[in-house]
Amino acid sequence: MTIAEIAKDFTEMLRQGDSASAAAKYNADDIVSYEAMEGPNDVCRGKEAVRQKGEWWQANNEVHGGSIDGPYVNGDQFALRFKFDITPKATGERTTIDEVGLYTVRNGKISEERFYY
Amino acid sequence: MTIAEIAKDFTEMLRQGDSASAAAKYNADDIVSYEAMEGPNDVCRGKEAVRQKGEWWQANNEVHGGSIDGPYVNGDQFALRFKFDITPKATGERTTIDEVGLYTVRNGKISEERFYY
Numbered sequence: 001m002t003i004a005e006i007a008k009d010f011t012e013m014l015r016q017g018d019s020a021s022a023a024a025k026y027n028a029d030d031i032v033s034y035e036a037m038e039g040p041n042d043v044c045r046g047k048e049a050v051r052q053k054g055e056w057w058q059a060n061n062e063v064h065g066g067s068i069d070g071p072y073v074n075g076d077q078f079a080l081r082f083k084f085d086i087t088p089k090a091t092g093e094r095t096t097i098d099e100v101g102l103y104t105v106r107n108g109k110i111s112e113e114r115f116y117y
Numbered sequence: 118m119t120i121a122e123i124a125k126d127f128t129e130m131l132r133q134g135d136s137a138s139a140a141a142k143y144n145a146d147d148i149v150s151y152e153a154m155e156g157p158n159d160v161c162r163g164k165e166a167v168r169q170k171g172e173w174w175q176a177n178n179e180v181h182g183g184s185i186d187g188p189y190v191n192g193d194q195f196a197l198r199f200k201f202d203i204t205p206k207a208t209g210e211r212t213t214i215d216e217v218g219l220y221t222v223r224n225g226k227i228s229e230e231r232f233y234y
Contacts (some may be wrong), residue, residue: 036191072233074153079217100196116189116196
């Protein structure tokens with residue numbers, strides 16, 4: 001698969017709300033995930049750790065709706081723009097997430113994901 | 118200036134339509150600019166070459182309107198999402214540009230810009 005095909009398939013799975021399957025299919029075993037904030041979870045290493053991070057996020061946020069723009073491709077990377085209307089269970093206050101995710105693909109798998117906000 | 122301050126000021130100048138001044142103020146002398154397409158202009162090296170690329174683009178596209186989302190920051194990088202309604206003079210056909218720009222800042226200057234579409 002080309003980078004454009006991988007990006008398109010991955011994005012389509014996210015749009016269908018199936019981020020867990022998208023990660024299972026495309027994340028490399030040694031994927032590294034970088035958040036923009038500093039803290040204990042700013043760098044997350046390995047497919048299993050990233051899976052747990054995703055599971056935690058799904059469990060702790062109620063998603064009312066949202067949209068994903070992209071994919072935007074350059075070389076071995078693609079970017080997505082996320083806008084989500086959510087209520088974090090910790091605060092109960094409805095808010096909007098607006099961020100960019102940048103994915104690096106190596107040997108057909110996502111070796112790095114980095115989030116900007 | 119922090120990365121967030123630089124990103125905000127740079128973005129504000131772009132929103133005011135003054136991309137030439139934004140580049141003059143923030144581009145490093147040895148900036149490298151990467152387009153997503155392959156071709157003679159896919160990599161552009163140096164502040165003066167990037168300035169000429171911008172000037173060429175302005176001269177060859179009529180911009181009807183648009184929007185810039187962001188900045189989205191992570192570490193020494195920030196991303197912007199561009200949507201522009203333009204007519205390239207070469208074709209005369211009105212079209213929409215939808216892309217992500219990723220900027221890397223070093224010593225207070227933009228050392229790299231990379232565009233995804």
